[in-house]
Structure formats: structure tokens, C-alpha cells
Amino acid sequence: MSVAVRLVAGALCLVSASGTGLAEPCHTDVPKSAVGLGDFVSWERHFEPGKSRRVPAENARYVRVLFRQRDQSDAAWTLRIRDGEGRPIQSITSRAVGAxxxxxxxxxxxxIEIVVESEASVAPVESLFFQVMLENPLTFYSTKGPKPDWSDVYDRVDDAGGIVEEFEKRQAESVGMFITAEGNNLDGVAAWTCSGVLIADRPDLLFLTNDHCGGLSEPRWSSSVCEGNGIVDFSWDGDAVSRQHQCRKVVTRSSDLDLALLRLAPAASDDAAPLPASFAMNVNEGEPIAVIHHPSSETKKISRNCVARIADVSETVNEVNDFAYDCDTEAGSSGAPVFNVEGNVVGIHHTGHEKTAAGQCDGLNKAVRLDRIRQFLQEAGVDP
Structure with missing residues (x-):
């Protein structure tokens, strides 16, 4: 039986990794769970050569299907996907995929109509799930006001925070949206998104995000979260270039710092990776900064008109690992890079507004300090 569940965006972004323990998020009039985006549907089907199948998805923003090659098939095959008018929209061959x-x-x-061409006597390919992404409503809980202070990086019409400069667009290219899912037909499937940044492109593609993006609680980063379902999309902007990358391995992680380093591989031969981001030094009090992120799994946004808050910060900030700042963020922003005015990374966002012991909302977002990030990466053999 097919199981459809709500796709949640950044439901894990409320986890605090501060050494003082979990802090309660500020109360607002919107739910703190996450933002419903669409359906993640179990769809176990064998694709016999020459027989087509249609994905039952209507009024979708887009559809993706998860396949795997069946172990008992040694014959070459080609999987062809066409739209409702019969136009080819993607072809995948057995030479391009592994186990x-x-x-x-x-x-x-x-x-979506799918057919497999092969001389195999048995079905060489099977589908596992399909994902239907719908337009999603926005709810805000880590913003300075009821309307978020950010701009769409590439949409000239959306100039809420002023025109996005060309150098800011170049910064944004290294930012990707991590999309993953975990579960089964019996218990249901949970899916979520986070943000993150490419920090190296040789010899491996390395992507830095939050550790809590691997799951709500330990054990995080099961094989299905990374190797099975994990995708990093660097072009979540409605453009013609996909630049989707599959999560191949969790290189290292730290629950204390709330950091995870992922190794990626292109999902297709033309999914070229962007240039990695560069690093600066620790941010200073009052220094202007910006966050480039995917709040509520939306297209890339840039939050500007904000500064770092180092002095006289709230008790909710773990100053050993984190610094505070007042840029607007949202569920789905977890793992996003914080940039200085020169376009260099100075931190990684990982939690939003929280309540003090006196019950007051601190109005601050928190990011992992750059010196702690450098130490984390150097212990993994990466020199940022």
C-alpha cells in the first residue's frame, strides 16, 4: 500500500546544540513543527521492458522519482521519461548508475510517463518512491517582524531588501539545499530539508551543514538519510540547470558543534558543482553580515541589513561555540553559511530565537563560530 506523508522543511532547525542544553523556542502564533511542502509517496513498481507507467501526480510544482537497478539484472537498459505531451524530459542509462x-x-x-528499454528477460529497474513538491505556505518564527527581511537572490521583482549585487549572486552559488527522507511503508516516511555550503571541490566535493539535519535524534545520519535519499540541489531556483548532487558519505560529524561534513557526487554528468566558498576569520561585534539560505525550502534568499552580536549577548548563546546575530532565518535555514561583506564565510547558522530563563524571547539567531568550524574540518583532514 502506498504511504503518503507530509514533507517537512527544516523541522530539525529548532534543535539547539549549545553546551547549556536545549533552549525552548520563542512562542508565536504559528506552529513550530515545520512547513508542509508536498507528498513523499512509496511507489514500489517493477519496470518491465517496453511497458510504460505513469506517475499519479497532478498540480505539482515538480515530481522526482527514486529508482534502483535490480540485482538480478545484468542486461543494459535505458530508462526514458516523457511528459504528458510525449516530450522526452530525461533519459538514464545503466552505464550511468551504480548499485x-x-x-x-x-x-x-x-x-510523467516512464518506460524502460532493454533486452532483459526480467524487469531491470524498480521504483521505490516518488516525491511531489507543491507550493508551500510560509510561517515565520525567527524573524525581526511579521514580514521576513530577505530578498530572493535571483528574482529582480523581489527587491524587499534592495537589489542583490552580482558578487552576492556569486556567493549564493556555493549554497545548496539538502533534501532527504527516512522511513518505510509500515511506519511512514519523514522528509525534510536544510541549507548548507560547498567548501571544497577537489579531490572530493565536500558540503558543510548542521549535524541535526541528519535526523531528529540519535542515531542520526542513517544510511537512508545520506546514501539512500540525500540530495543537495545547488540550483533550487527554477533554472534550467539542475546541479543536483547525491550524498555519498558522512565524512565526519559533531553533535556538540552541530556540524556535519558530507561527500557529494553529481547526480548526472551535466550536474557541475559550483566553486566552493572561501573562509574569513571570526566575526567581530557589530560587523555587517548576511545569510544565504533556503528558508521554508524556498528558492535561495539573502538576509541582509543585520550584524553580529558578540557583546552582552543573551544567556541562550553558548559563546564557546557560537555567536549571535539578528538576520532573519526560518525552518529550512539550518546549515546556511553566514557571510561577511567581503563574501567570506564567518559562521554556520544552526538555531533560531529562544527563550531566556525569565521567559523572554532573545530575538537572536545563532551560528557556529569560524574557529570552531576550522578545528572541526582540520580534524577531518580538510584545510579550509
Missing amino acids: APFWTRRLYADT
């Missing part, structure tokens, strides 16, 4: 499950690209069509 691990593989996702299609984002397929922008309400009707």
Missing part, C-alpha cells in the same frame, strides 16, 4: 538508488532530476510536468 545505489538514484533520483531523477526535478521533472516539471503534471504527467
Whole structure:
């Protein structure tokens, strides 16, 4: 039986990794769970050669399907996907995939028809899940006001925070949205998104995000979260280039710092990675900063008009590991890089507004300090 569940965006962004323990998020009139985005549906089907199947998705923003090659098949095959008008929109060959499950690209069509061409006597390919992404409502709980102070990086019409400069757009290219899921047909499937940043492109593609993006509680980062379902999309902007990358391995992680380093691989031959971000030094009190992120799993946003808060910070800030700042963020922003005015990374966002012991909202977001990030990466053999 197919199981459809709500796709949640950044539901884990409320976890605090401060050494003083978990702090309660500030109360607002919106739920703290996450933002419903669409459906993640179990769809176990064998694809016999020459027989087509249609994905039952209507009124979708896009559809993706998760496949895997069946172990008993040694014959070459080609999987062809067409839209409702019969136009080819993606082709995948057995030469391009391995033993691990593989996702299609984002397929922008309400009707998807799939057929496998092969001389195999048995079905060489099977589907596991499909994901239907819908337009999502926004709810805000880590913003300075009822309307978020951020701009769409690439949408010229959305100039809420002023025109986005070209150098800011170049910064944004290294930022990606991590999309993953975990579960089964019996218990249901949970899915979520986070933000993150590419920090190295050779010899491996390395992506830095929050550790809590690997799951709500320990044990985090099960094989299905990374190798099975994990995708990093560097072009979540409605553009023609996909730049989707599959999560291949969790290189290292720290629950204390709330950091995880992932090794990526392109999902297709033309999914070229962006240039990695560069690092600066620790941020100073009052220094202007910006966050580039995917709040509520939306397209890339840039939050500006904000500064670092180092002196006289709230008791909710673990000053050994974190610094505070007043940029607007949201569920789904977890793992986003914090940039200085030169375009260099000075921290990694990991938790939002919290309540003090007196019950007051601190109005601050928190990011992992750069010196702690450098130490984390150097212990993994990476020199940022």
C-alpha cells in the first residue's frame, strides 16, 4: 500500500546544540513543527521492458522519482521519461548508475510517463518512491517582524531588501539545499530539508551543514538519510540547470558543534558543482553580515541589513561555540553559511530565537563560530 506523508522543511532547525542544553523556542502564533511542502509517496513498481507507467501526480510544482537497478539484472537498459505531451524530459542509462538508488532530476510536468528499454528477460529497474513538491505556505518564527527581511537572490521583482549585487549572486552559488527522507511503508516516511555550503571541490566535493539535519535524534545520519535519499540541489531556483548532487558519505560529524561534513557526487554528468566558498576569520561585534539560505525550502534568499552580536549577548548563546546575530532565518535555514561583506564565510547558522530563563524571547539567531568550524574540518583532514 502506498504511504503518503507530509514533507517537512527544516523541522530539525529548532534543535539547539549549545553546551547549556536545549533552549525552548520563542512562542508565536504559528506552529513550530515545520512547513508542509508536498507528498513523499512509496511507489514500489517493477519496470518491465517496453511497458510504460505513469506517475499519479497532478498540480505539482515538480515530481522526482527514486529508482534502483535490480540485482538480478545484468542486461543494459535505458530508462526514458516523457511528459504528458510525449516530450522526452530525461533519459538514464545503466552505464550511468551504480548499485545505489538514484533520483531523477526535478521533472516539471503534471504527467510523467516512464518506460524502460532493454533486452532483459526480467524487469531491470524498480521504483521505490516518488516525491511531489507543491507550493508551500510560509510561517515565520525567527524573524525581526511579521514580514521576513530577505530578498530572493535571483528574482529582480523581489527587491524587499534592495537589489542583490552580482558578487552576492556569486556567493549564493556555493549554497545548496539538502533534501532527504527516512522511513518505510509500515511506519511512514519523514522528509525534510536544510541549507548548507560547498567548501571544497577537489579531490572530493565536500558540503558543510548542521549535524541535526541528519535526523531528529540519535542515531542520526542513517544510511537512508545520506546514501539512500540525500540530495543537495545547488540550483533550487527554477533554472534550467539542475546541479543536483547525491550524498555519498558522512565524512565526519559533531553533535556538540552541530556540524556535519558530507561527500557529494553529481547526480548526472551535466550536474557541475559550483566553486566552493572561501573562509574569513571570526566575526567581530557589530560587523555587517548576511545569510544565504533556503528558508521554508524556498528558492535561495539573502538576509541582509543585520550584524553580529558578540557583546552582552543573551544567556541562550553558548559563546564557546557560537555567536549571535539578528538576520532573519526560518525552518529550512539550518546549515546556511553566514557571510561577511567581503563574501567570506564567518559562521554556520544552526538555531533560531529562544527563550531566556525569565521567559523572554532573545530575538537572536545563532551560528557556529569560524574557529570552531576550522578545528572541526582540520580534524577531518580538510584545510579550509
